[in-house]
Amino acid sequence: MNEELANGQDQWVSYVARVRDAQDQHAFAELFRHFAPRVKYFLMRSGADAGLAEECAQEVMATLWHKAHLFDPTRASVATWIFTIARNRRIDALRKERRAEPEDLPWGPEEAAPQDQVLALQEEAAALGDALSKLPEKQRILIERAYFGDLSHSEIAEETGLPLGTIKSRIRLALDRLRHAMK
C-alpha cells in the first residue's frame, strides 16, 4: 500500500469536511487549485470548448461546496466524488440528456463515519490510482479514452482503427490488472 497516496486522499477528505462544517474558503481554494483544472481538462477532452469547460468546471466546484454535506468518505474518495459530479455535468450540459441514478441505499448521513472504514476506502482508491499509473501505456490510453473521450468501445474502434475485439481484450486486461492490484 502506498501510504503517501492514501494520506493525500485523507487530506482531501479533511478539506471537504472543513468546507462542510465551517464554509472554510481556504480549504475550498486548495480543492479548487487541484481539481478545477483537471475537471476542465476532462470536459475539454469530452468535446467542450474552453469557454464551456471553464464554466462547467466552476459549476462542478460550486456543487462540491453546496453538496459537501452529502459526501460520504466511506463510499468514495474526493477525486471519485468530483469525477461523478463532472461526469453528470457533462451529460447534462454537453449531451443534454437525463441520467438515471440507482435507488439510494438506506443510510443516515448524520451518523459519524467510522474512521477505519474511511481509511480502508481511501486506501483502496489510492491503490487503484497507483495501479492505473503503472498500466502499460496502450491499456491506460484506452481506459482514458473510454472515460474522457465520451466514446463507446465501437466508436474507439472506428477512431483508432483497432479491431473492436482488440480494444475489448485490452480493456479487459487492464481491468484484471486493476482488480489484482486492489486485492
Next chain:
Amino acid sequence: MTMTQTISHHLTDALLMGYSAGTLPEAFSLVVATHISMCDECRARAATFDTVGGAMLETSQAVAMDEGSLEATMARISAAQPVARGNGAATQAGQMQGQHQQRPRGVLPAPLQDYVGGDLEQINWRPVGMGVRQALLPTSRSASVRLLYIPAGASVPDHGHRGLELTLVLQGAFMDGDLRFGPGDIEIATEELEHTPIAAQGADCICLAATDAPLRFRALMPRLAQPFLRI
C-alpha cells in the same frame, strides 16, 4: 426490493464502465441504474468503476483555469446560497445527492419510478396484441426503452433485434432456452445471438427492455408469428 441473493444474470464490465463513464445512451443508463438498484453485487462493481474514473481524473493532465476563476466560483456560490441544502438542480452521483423524489417503495425501483411518474399503477400500458402490453418511456432518441407486460406462457415480443438489446425482469420470469431469468436478472443480447424468450408459467412477467436499434413505430411483432412470415 431486496432480491439480490437470487440474481444470477448480471451486467457486463462494458456496460458498467460505460455507465460510469457516462457514455451510454439514456435508455441503457435507465436499465443499468434499475438493475443496480436491485443488485448489491453490481452496485459494488459500479462503485469500483467510478473509482477508476476518479483515479483517471486525479492523474490526468490539467488545463489552467481562467484569471479570477476562483473568485468567480465564490460569487456563484454566494448567489446560489439560499437554496444550498435543498434538492437543487445540479446533479451529482447516486448515493450522495438525494436526486430521487421521495416516493413510497413499490414494485418499481426509484429510477424507474422517476421515468414512469409513479409505481406500477401509473404505467400507461398500450396493448400490442396476443395479450402483450407495452409502455414506451421518454428518453433521448439514441436508444429506446419500454416496459413490457407479458402474460405467463406467452412469448416476449421482438423489439427490433438489431444492435444491443437489454431485457431486465421486474416481476415474474421468462425462459430463454435452458436459461431462466427471474426478478433482477438481465439478458444481454447482441444481433449475433438468436434468442427466443418466453414468459414462464405462474405470474405474468413485467420487463424493462432497451435497444439501440432504430426505433420502429409500428406495433411489435410477436415472435411466434415470425416463422410464418418468413415462409
